[in-house]
Amino acid sequence: MNKNLPHLTAKEEEIMTCLWSLEKAFVKEIAAHLDQNLHYNTVSTIVRNLEEKGFVEHQAFGKTHQYYPKISKEVYSEQVLNLNSQRFFNGSYKDMVSFFAKKEQISKEDLEDILKLINK
Template identity: 35%
Template sequence: MKLSPTEEELMNHLWKLKKAFMKDLLEEYSDPKPAATTISTLLKRMQDKEFVAYTSKGKSREYYPLVSKENYFSKHMKGLIKNFFNDSPAQFASFFTKKAEFTEAELEELREIIDGKLNKKK
C-alpha cells in the first residue's frame, strides 16, 4: 500500500520525530500550517493503512510509525523499477545516471557504494 503525497509529508515528520503528539506534528509544518482536523484525518487514514499507531497518554494520543522510512522507500523503489524499467535495475541505473546530471565526484561516490556492495557479496 502506498501513501498519498500529503500522507508522505506527514510520515516524514513522524519518522524524524519518532514519536509525536498532534501539536508536535503541526509544529513541523511551515506556515501556513494545515488545520489540526486535516492532520487528524491523515493520521486516521494512515492508521487504517497500518503505517501509524498511537498510545493513549491521558486524553492525548502519541503517534509513532509502524513502518521504517527505509522499508517504505525500498518497497516503492522496487515497484518503480518493476513497473517503469522492465524489472531491470540496470535500465533504472542507466536512466538515473543520465537524467540526474551527476558530477564526476558524485558518480565516483556511486561507484564506491556499488563496489562496496559487490565486495560484501563475495
C-alpha cells in the same frame, strides 16, 4: 506496492516524513512541523488513516495520543523504489541509474561511490 503496504498519498507521505524525523509526536507537533499550514483536524484525520493502513501506532495519554512510525523510512523507501523500478524501468536498477546519469542528476563521483559500495 507490496501486498502488505498500501499506497500513500502525497499528504500521508509528508506526515510520515515528519514522524520519521520526530520519531514520536502529538498531532499538534506534527502540524507545526509541516511545511504547509494544515488544520489540526485534517492532520488528525490523516494520522488516523495512516494508523488504519498500518504505518503508524499510538500511545494513549488520557484522551490524547502520541503517534510513532510502525514502518521505517527504509522499508517504505525500498517499497517505493521497487515499485518505480518495475513501473518505469522494467525492474532494472541499471536502467534506472543510467536514466539519472543521462539526465545529469547523478555525478561521476556518486557512481564511483556506488561502485565502491558494490565492491565491498
